[in-house]
Amino acid sequence: MTVGRTLIDVPGHVSASRSLVRLARTYRYLLVELAVRDVRDRFAGHVLGVVWTIAHPILLMGIYVGIFTFVFPARGLTAPGRTQDLTVYILAGLIPWLCFQEVLARSTTAITGNASLVKQIVFPVELLPIKTVLGCLPTQLVATAFLVGLALLTGLGSPALLLFPVVLVLQVAAMLGVAFALSAVGAFVRDLRELVVVFCAVNLFLQPILYAPAQLPRVLRPVLWLNPFSHLVWVAQDVFFFGAITHPVSWVVLTVGALVTLGLGYRLFRGLKHRFGDML
């Protein structure tokens, strides 16, 4: 079966997604428990503990707002004159990317880092990448709540904000697909983690997050269009900044891309998972 055929194998993707939903339903309690622990473990031993789950993104957002408002002067952006708007513009794209980046970095070790679970007990390994994705979400949700507040304050709030759940679902689907693929491959090629870290550092600048596409030299603009992550940024900017669907192509790309990524990622994971036991 060629890669191209697999890509458009819609029935295959649908049945894969269905079995995934069934699995998540069967193990919903364990999944919730694992995700909660995932969040809690990150701050295990901290004095404030779980409070950091909320405090961390709020502090981070506060710092970004300060920098974008006072340090970087707003220039050449679509909403000139009002520096707070630049903040909303940047945060709209930055927040989903930060979450996605965390998923990318952490999913490479989702299997190898839980060797004891994979090796020793009868445990549905599929839960590990899912748990990783779920564990990254609280930060984004808190940060998004902050952003919604900021958008409303600066008068950028619009009915388009109601589209956020749709974007979130698509983003989660894409993150799940990527997490399945990276965790499976990461079990065999441990170097993947380093590659992903470098990719994340570079990719921040290959998306229209910190600048407007118009600010980029014309020759470099196709890079933005070819970068799948850009479309998530544009869609998020539509919701929080533009207040309307101004990038219809990106909405289509994101929807199709997320579902295909999920299908492919999960199928790759299922194909490789039988060999995890040999590798750990």
Next chain:
Amino acid sequence: MTAPRTDIALRCAGLSKTFRIYLRPSDILRELATGRPHAVERQALADVSLDVYRGEVVGILGRNGAGKSTLLKIVAGTLDRTAGTVETHGRITAILELGTGFHPDYSGRENIKLGGLCMGMTPAEVARKTDPIIDFSELRDVIDQPFRTYSTGMQARLTFATAISVDPDILVVDEALAVGDARFQMRCFARISELRARGCTILLVSHDINTITQFCDRAVILERGRVLAIGTAKEVASQYLRLLFEPKSAAAAAAPSPASPASPTETASGSSEPAPATAGARFGDGAMTLTGYELLDEDGRPIQMLRTGQRCRFRMTATAVRAVEAVSCGFAIKNRLGTVLFGMTNVSSNQPMTDIAPGERLEITSDLVMWLSAGDYFVNFGFGHANGELSDFIDSGLHFTVHGPGDIFTTAVVNLQATYRIARQLP
């Protein structure tokens, strides 16, 4: 043979497992790129077929690296097979390693919750069973402390208590019980018997022959990934002992039709001067050389296994290299811990010491009745001078195994050939 049974709980057919070991991680990429294998293959299991019926307890014996754990992991589903089929009927729980799936930083209580959920329980079920689990593990005092602070035995207790709380249909246990203290082991086995009475099928790996003979209906010997023997626990256990301590029958493991139990006589070396097989340290000034030592049965055949109460003979021979005045010689039987349980020399038996000339041979025989209890024993042989200096001494030159009487403590050292009567007396 009885008619084929239909209530199969677990069936392995033609099960094989080959591990592909990549010496360098880059070999994986090289293999993917070129399509040519770059891995070292190691066959852990080869064509293993095994049927286990409902309510049966089957023990798995085998030396280190024989494939026992691999088999259990495949049965439990944590490892994929290379070929063959595994068929299981019912909820299966495995205790494969200590603290399986338990997080070292979580408290015992949190680990019970997580472990229970991993095994497919609902939160309500877990909540209901937490207290019984804590009671069974007897860890109430420390249950809220991190798992890593527990001793090995405590970890085993919590692991076991959690694993059996799900009322499995099939329980797979891999030596996890060996680390618990005697009291906890006893309670585990009581619980296992209880599960078995309820129809639970149990697959057990143990190195302890007594565990196998007492708890298992049947046993299997694995050797180099193959089934060497399947049969009743008692038969297979004694076959396993022979396998362990006799290099010859170990070599037979690779034989094409290994299932027929080797007869004890096959193990005779045939030579009148048996070579030291399991010898430990050997030292002395070389004035005499031990040329042979052996344990013989009533018919004069060399043996390494005997029943308690069996007549037997120790025989050792030595040749003088130099002239020795007043030779002293003897042997001593030690247990596994090295405690000398029995010993005799010409001095202790009030025999006159002889002087021997170079080239002269000396043969010493000692007839005795083996009243030691079941266990493994080692024999030292030695020749020396009257002043106690050694001319040739071999530590643990011989190893032999005694089958105990089934009716006394397994910890007994000797068999006192006892009877046991209870008389009721009316008031």
